[in-house]
Amino acid sequence: MVLSEAGIRALFPEIDEISDAELRRNVADIWIEVAAEAAWDRLEDVPKNLDAERDRRLTDHIRGVTRMALALAEIGEREQGTPYNRDYLIACCLLHDVSKIVETEPDLEGRPTDGPALPARKSALGAKIQHAAYATHKVFEKGLPLEIAHVVLTHTHASNMRSTSVEGAYLFYADYADSDAAIHKVGGRTFAERWHLG
Secondary structure (H helix, E strand, C coil): CCCCHHHHHHHCHHHHHCCCHHHHHHHHHHHHHHHHHCCCCCHHHCECCCCCCCCCEHHHHHHHHHHHHHHHHHHHHHHHCCCCCHHHHHHHHHHCCCCHHHHEEECCCCCCCCCCCCCEEECHHHHHCCCCHHHHHHHHHCCCCHHHHHHHHHCCCCCCCCCCCHHHHHHHHHHHHHHHHHHHHCCCCCHHHHCCCC
């Protein structure tokens, strides 16, 4: 799949809210580079996941998570006085699931999704490498700050670590809130219902 910086900006207009031009360019470059490795023809065809949200587009999920996380951060700052790095938060949100486009591949024989996303299956990378590990690798490869790599890696329950940053908390909760909103709408079992206490 061939993408340009303009194409990334059209899919993810939130990227323009990153004030640091170099960080903004690197986030776009990561998407462009990973897309070039993907088996997909269009980014808009990639499903959010292979389970309860297989009909949803990954691009819609990433945009929803970014907007939710920013809302949480803005309220946290206004109500609690908790500072956060806005550029880092936007970059983390936009990159947290970038590796899903190479962790999956089109499944032409797969069951229709009843949504805009196409049927998919795990790729060899998706079957053998923990989710977000490749995204984190790309963050390091671009020389982005360790804080961004930490949040991208720890955003998922697949990681054996949890984030220690407030940006990581906002991404983590926004990620699950966006998913639960979509799952609840179709009568599925939300992540909140499955949450293990203790």
